[in-house]
Amino acid sequence: MSARRRAGALLVLLGLAVLALTLPAAAQDAAKEPAYRAFPLLGSRLAVWAIAQLHLNFAAFILGVPIFAVIIEIIGWRTRDARYDWLSHEFVKLTFAAFSTTALLGALLLFLFAGYYPKFWTYMSSIFFPTYGIYAALFFAETFTVYLWYYGWDWLSGPRKGIHVALGVLSNLFGTAILLVANSWVTFMISPAGITESGALKGSVWAAINNYTWMPINIHRLIANIVFGGTIAAAYAAFRFLGATSDEERARYDWMGYIGNFVALSAFIVLPFAGYYLGREIYAFNQTMGITMMGGFMSWLWIIQAILIGVLFLGSNYYLWLGMERIPGSERYRRYVPMMIGILAFGFMVWATPRSMVITLDEARAMGGTHHPVLGFLGVMSAKNTAVNMMILTTFLSFVLYRRANRISTRSWAGAGMLIQWAALVAAAVVVIFYGVYGYFVESLVRIGFSVYQVMAVLGAIVVVMAIDIPMFRGARSTGAIRWGTIAPRSQYVLIILAVTFTWLMGLMGFARSGIRQHWHVYGVMVDKSVDAATPAIGYAANVITVVTIVFFALVMFIFWLGGLSDRGQAGAHGHAPAPLIAGGSDEQA
Amino acid sequence: MNVLRSRFTQAVLLLVLAFAIFKFGIRPPAPWSVLTLYMAIVFLATIVYVSSDSDSWREFLGPLRTTVMDPGKRPLRIALGIVIPVLLGYYAYTQAAAKPQAPPELRAVHPAPPASIQFRGKEITIAGVENPLRKDTASLGKHVAAGGEIYIKNCVYCHGDNLDGKGMFAYGFNPPPANFEDPGTIAMLQEAFLFWRIVKGGPGLPKESTPWNSVMPAWEDRLTEEQIWQVIMYLYAATNQQPRRWESSH
C-alpha cells in the first residue's frame, strides 16, 4: 500500500508538472504548430474520447463517494454507532484507492489535448488560463485533505472527531469546486459566452465560466455523481458479499450494499428533474441545438437512455423488495409488489416508446404515416413526464414500505397518519396524470410549464409522507431485527448490474453532451476541421462506450482487489467496527 | 386449476397475454420494433415479479428444474431439445432471409433547422421568427383562404385533402408524406420550421439527417415568400392546431 501511495503522490505531481510545462510552451509555439496531429492507430478523437470518459468516470467516483462518506461519518459521530464510522472509512478507502488513477488519467488527457489538438487547446487556454491555476491548486488541496482525512482517522478520533469530520467536509468542498471549474470548460464549449465575435475574451473570464449550461450541468452532474458513487460502492459491497466466507462478513457487506444503494436511490429520484432543467437551458441557449439533441439525430439516444433508466428504476425497486425478505414483518407489504411492478413496467414502456419509430414501409402504410396514431401519444413529452413521475412515486413507495417493514407504530394517530400518507400519494398521482393528459390539449409552451406542477406534486407528496412517517415510527414496536446477510444472492447481482448500467448511461450522456456540438469544437466559434469532424453514428458511439465501461470496471476491480489485499494483510484494521446486527439463528434460504 | 396456480404457468400466461394485447389490441398494428421493445420490458417485469421473493422464485424454478433433472421427463427434454433449436433457427432465418422490402429505417423526423436560409438570393432568418402575416389581424381570413388555394393546387396530391398524409400519390413514397393531423408534426413545430421545410424540401435537409430520401419538393422557385406563409397558416387553421411559439430567451 505504501508503494502505491508513493506512486499516487508521484503521479499527481507529474500531472501538475506537465500542466505547468506544457501550457506556456503550447502558447508560444502556437504559430508554428499544426492545428491537429494524428494519434497513432486509434485516431485522435477516439483517444481523447476514451480517456476523457475514463477520467470522468473516476472523477465522478471520487467526487460522489466522499459526499456520502462524510454524511455517514456524521451520522456515526452523532449516533455513536461505530458501524457507520467503519462504513465511512471503508468508503473513503475506496475513494483513496481511485485517487491516483484519476490523476493519472487527467494528466494523460491533458497530454492528448495539448499534443493532438494544439490549436484548440491554445484557444481554450487563451480564455481559461486563469482557471488552470485554480484547478491545480484545488486538486492539490483536495489530495492533501483527503490524505489527512484518511490517515488521520484514528488519530483524530474521540474528542477530536469534530476536526476529522470538518476535514471530510472540507475535502468535499474542494472536490465540488474542482467539478465546477472543469464544468466551466466543457460548458463553454457547448454554450460559449463572454467573448467577442472573433472569439476573444471580452471582459473577465467569469462571463465565460458562467455560461448558459454551466449551472444546469453543475447540478445535473453533482447529483449524477452521487448516484454513481453510490452504485459503485454498492457494487463493491456486492462483490465482497458474494466472496464472503463468514456470516459476519456477509452481514457487513449486505448492509454496506444497502446503504450504497440507498444513497444512490435518493439522489437518483431527483435526477430527472435536474435533467429537464438542463434540457430547457440548452433550448434556451440555442433552439437548433435543443432540437438536434431531442428531436434530431440524437432522438434515438434518448430511447436508449429511457431503456437504461427503466432498468435502473426496476432494478433498484427489485433490490428493495428482495431486501424486505430479510426483515421479519415485511410479509404484510408483499401484496403491493405486483401493483408496483405494473406501474413501473407501464411507465417504462411509455418512456421507451420512440417518437420516430423504426418502421418498414408496409408498417408506415398501415399506420397512415410515420407517426403511430395511438402510440404516437406516448412518444411526446407529456406522456414521458407523466411516466417518469409515476415511476418516482412508486420507487418512493417501495422505500417507505421498506422503512416500515419491521415496525408497527405505537402512536394513537397512526391510522389517520397512514390515511393522510396514502391520500398524499394518490393526490400526487392524480395531479401528475391530470397534467399529463391535459398537456395534450394545450400548446407546447404551456405544456412545458406543466412539468413543473407535476414535479411539485411529487416532491410535495414526498415531503408530506416523510413528515408524517418520521414521528409516526419513532419508538415503534419492532417485529424483529433485520437479518443482515441473509438477502438472496441474486440481489447482489442486481447491485452490480445497476452500477454497470449507470456507468454506461454516463458514457452515453457524455456522448450526447459532446455530440450536440456537431462539427464544432466550441459551438459557433471554433470549427472542428479535423478528420474526425463528423458526428459518429450512435452504434459506433455505443461500441466505444461499451469498451470504455469494460476498461473502467477492469481498472476498478483491480483497484478493489488491491484494497482487499491490504485488508487481508492487516485483518482487524478498523476491526473495531462490529458487524451490523445479525439476527440470531440465520435462516439461510435455499 | 393446480396448473394455473403454478408460478411458471402464470409467468407464461402473462407473457402470452401481453403479447396478444400488444399484437391485436393496438390498432393500427404497432411496428415490430416497438412490439419487441414492449415485450422485452414485460419479460423483464415478469422475471422480477416471479423472483421478487424466494418462495415464488423456488416455485417458478421448480418446473424448469424437474424438466432438466427428472429422469421421467426425458421425452420432454428430447422434445425441447428439438423444438428450441428449430425455433432459434427459424428466427435466424427470418432475420437473414432476403425480403422484397426495404429494411426498416431509423430516421429522425424533425432535424434541427438552420439559423437562417437563402431564399431567392435573400437571406431569411429562421431562428426566432414568427409568421409575419399574423400581425395583419384584419386579413387573417383572407390569408388562410389564399393558403387553402395554394394547398389544393400544390400539396394535396401528397398530403391529402384531409391533410392526413393520404394524398393520391402518397402510396408510392417512403417516407410517406407528413400527416398534419398528427399531434407530432406541425402542432409541435414553430411556423419558421415549416417555412424552412417548405422552402427547401427533402433536398434541403441538413447533412446530419442524410440519408433521407424524402420526396417533399423544394418550393422556393414556385411559391413566393408570402404564399408560403399563407399555406402555413392554412395548415394550422385547417387542422385546428396552434403553432409552437418560440421560447423567450432570458
Ligand code: HEM
Ligand atoms: C432520470 C433521468 C436522468 C438520468 C438518470 C440522467 C443521468 C445522467 C448521467 C449519469 C449523466 C452523466 C453525468 C456525468 O458525466 O457526470 C448525465 C449527463 C447528461 N444528461 Fe442526464 N439524466 C437524466 C435526465 C436527463 C434529461 C431529461 C436531459 C435533457 C433533456 C439530460 C441531459 C443530459 C446531458 C446533456 C448530459 C451531459 C452533461 C454532462 O456531460 O455532464 N439528462 N445524465
